[in-house]
Structures are given as C-alpha cells and as structure tokens.
Amino acid sequence: MKRARTTLTGQELEIMKVIWKLGTPTVRQVYETLLERRKVAYTTVMTMMNILEQKGYLKKRQGDRAFVYAPSRPEKQVIRAMVREFVDRVFNGAAEPLLLHLVEDDQLTKEELDEIRKSIRP
Amino acid sequence: MKRARTTLTGQELEIMKVIWKLGTPTVRQVYETLLERRKVAYTTVMTMMNILEQKGYLKKRQGDRAFVYAPSRPEKQVIRAMVREFVDRVFNGAAEPLLLHLVEDDQLTKEELDEIRKSIRP
DNA sequence: CTGCTAGTACTAATGTTTTAGTATGAAGCG
DNA sequence: CGCTTCATACTAAAACATTAGTACTAGCAG
Incomplete structure (x- = not known):
C-alpha cells in the first residue's frame, strides 16, 4: 500500500x-x-x-x-522537478555545467542558440 | 549472465x-x-x-x-551520454526546451548566466 | 434472456537494481 | 603454527519497476 x-x-x-x-x-x-x-x-x-x-x-x-x-499537476511543473532531480544527481545541483554541456555539444542549431541568447538577456 | x-x-x-x-x-x-x-x-x-x-x-x-x-571512459564522455539520454527521454531529443527550463528557472546566479552568455557567443 | 463488450479490482509473474551474506584463500603476526 | 585481517568469487535476498492475467460486473445488441 x-x-x-x-x-x-x-x-x-x-x-x-x-x-x-x-x-x-x-x-x-x-x-x-x-x-x-x-x-x-x-x-x-x-x-x-x-x-x-x-x-x-x-x-x-x-x-x-x-x-x-x-x-493533477501541470506538465511544466513536473518536468521542472525532473530536471532539478537530474541536475542534483548528475551535477550535484549545479545547473551551469549542464548548460555548458548542452551549449558546447552540437545538439543545438544556430537558430536555437539565437533564441537562447535572446531569452538570456536580462 | x-x-x-x-x-x-x-x-x-x-x-x-x-x-x-x-x-x-x-x-x-x-x-x-x-x-x-x-x-x-x-x-x-x-x-x-x-x-x-x-x-x-x-x-x-x-x-x-x-x-x-x-x-575506462572519461567522465565528460559518460556524463554527455547521460545528458543526451535524458534529453531524449524527457524532451524527445530537443535540447532547447531543457535549456530554457534552466534559464528561466532561478537555479542560475547572475554570474553563471554571464558565463554562459560569453560561452554562447559564436 | 443470453451472449458479447468494456470496464475495474485484485493478483501475480517477470525483470532490473541494489544490497549484502557466506565460503574460501593468501598474507602477516605473535 | 594458529589466528586475525583483507581480499575475491559466488550466491542470493530485498526492493523497486514493468507487464499482464483472471475474476467479476454492468450494459447493451439480438
């Protein structure tokens, strides 16, 4: 039970x-x-x-x-929790290394990088 | 076996x-x-x-x-494979949504975002 | 009514991961 | 030598995840 x-x-x-x-x-x-x-x-x-x-x-x-x-929970929230858990488990909680992995890996097209660059602006 | x-x-x-x-x-x-x-x-x-x-x-x-x-394999390579697998499983292979999650989430400090902004430059 | 269909509850087999026990041997010490 | 320590091989139980079977019920088509 x-x-x-x-x-x-x-x-x-x-x-x-x-x-x-x-x-x-x-x-x-x-x-x-x-x-x-x-x-x-x-x-x-x-x-x-x-x-x-x-x-x-x-x-x-x-x-x-x-x-x-x-x-009973929105997708975004659940996914977010999974990301957090993954970051904890694999990168000891530091999100940055994961980001760098993604960026330096060629999993992203130029357009996507552009997108990101825009959304990252303060 | x-x-x-x-x-x-x-x-x-x-x-x-x-x-x-x-x-x-x-x-x-x-x-x-x-x-x-x-x-x-x-x-x-x-x-x-x-x-x-x-x-x-x-x-x-x-x-x-x-x-x-x-x-027998370097850490970076193994972690990379795990990231890829995670992206596949959770985001159907699209790395961008993951990045956006990380960026819009407040898991990153201003300094880290700065770092990333720099490394993202072509 | 009778048999077929779609549904749920309960149960269980199979598979995978995680944890650890037991038997056994080599080496060092007093 | 006889005892303790550290190591490995082999085995297996516990815990968790995945898949599915069986029994039973309600409704409906004929």
Whole structure:
C-alpha cells in the first residue's frame, strides 16, 4: 500500500506525456494512443495509471462509463522537478555545467542558440 | 549472465563519481569514501564495481594486494551520454526546451548566466 | 434472456537494481 | 603454527519497476 518514490520512472513519464497531450482521457484512450507505438496490454496501462494516481500525479472521477483521469499537476511543473532531480544527481545541483554541456555539444542549431541568447538577456 | 543496459543507473553513477575523483582506487578506497556519506557494505561496493567492469566502465588490474580499478571512459564522455539520454527521454531529443527550463528557472546566479552568455557567443 | 463488450479490482509473474551474506584463500603476526 | 585481517568469487535476498492475467460486473445488441 505504500508508494515511497515520488519521482516519475521511465514508463510512468511516457504515460504522463500521453495524458498531458490528451487532456482528460480514459484508460482506453491512453491505451490506444500507446498502441500506435508499441504493443502493450490494456491492464498494464490501467495498472500504471492507478500507480500514478497513488503517487498523486493523476486524479480520477467517474465518467459516463469508465473512469476519467486528469493530471493533477501541470506538465511544466513536473518536468521542472525532473530536471532539478537530474541536475542534483548528475551535477550535484549545479545547473551551469549542464548548460555548458548542452551549449558546447552540437545538439543545438544556430537558430536555437539565437533564441537562447535572446531569452538570456536580462 | 546478460547485462543489456548500457547506461548508468543511479547508484552506479554515484560510484563512478567517486572513482573519477580518486583516479585508480581499490574497492576498499571507494568503500571508505562512500562510508563518509552513508552506510554500505564492502561487498556491495565490490559487486557494483564488478558490474561496472562488465558494463565496460571500469578496467581492473592486479595491484599489490587487491585489484586496482581505473575508469575506462572519461567522465565528460559518460556524463554527455547521460545528458543526451535524458534529453531524449524527457524532451524527445530537443535540447532547447531543457535549456530554457534552466534559464528561466532561478537555479542560475547572475554570474553563471554571464558565463554562459560569453560561452554562447559564436 | 443470453451472449458479447468494456470496464475495474485484485493478483501475480517477470525483470532490473541494489544490497549484502557466506565460503574460501593468501598474507602477516605473535 | 594458529589466528586475525583483507581480499575475491559466488550466491542470493530485498526492493523497486514493468507487464499482464483472471475474476467479476454492468450494459447493451439480438
């Protein structure tokens, strides 16, 4: 009955992403969206969504026939927490090295760098 | 006998960080460094280091008495791969949103932003 | 009514990561 | 030598994450 872990695991994130996209889906809708990309059982999706509810990421209410789920935290906030956790774990909390990694790596196009440069201006 | 996973898990990273810091330590040295922060068994550290060897992150050679381990890949390279994996998983491969997250979040001091602004210049 | 469909609850197998115990041997000391 | 210490190999349990099966219910098409 106890769910200690508070952060999202890999598969949980995948499901949350689908839910954020769909808005307030039922298990079936999430299931079908996932199916487009990979084989998965309906009950697996249900289990995951129940876990996500227990963890406080989802709320459910009785819908017409099936339960309707809704995210209880906005995507941005959750992602932000994940970034923070990653920065803590990998860079001991210092965001700068991560930024430098991203910048010096050629994962960014010139246009993107431009964008950033603009948004970074005080 | 099969070790599929190629990326570092949480605890593995913790150990690799200690090893990068120490250079070419024995199990005991890693063990003692870890002990300063948390309780852990000697054999646990050994197991982890063996796994890291199997995964190709460490090389070992016979030392005076115990095995001496050395990182087989530079820290920077490994961290880079982790960043890439994170960006893929969380941001579907787009580095820019992550950068914006970092920038707009107040995790960075003015000085750090200055630094970055400089390094971002073409 | 009867059988089919969609739904949930409960349970459980499988997989992976993390932690550590036990057996065993080499080396040094008194 | 006999005992303690430090080391490794092998084994495995605990904890966490992922996937799915089974039983049961309600509603609806025929």
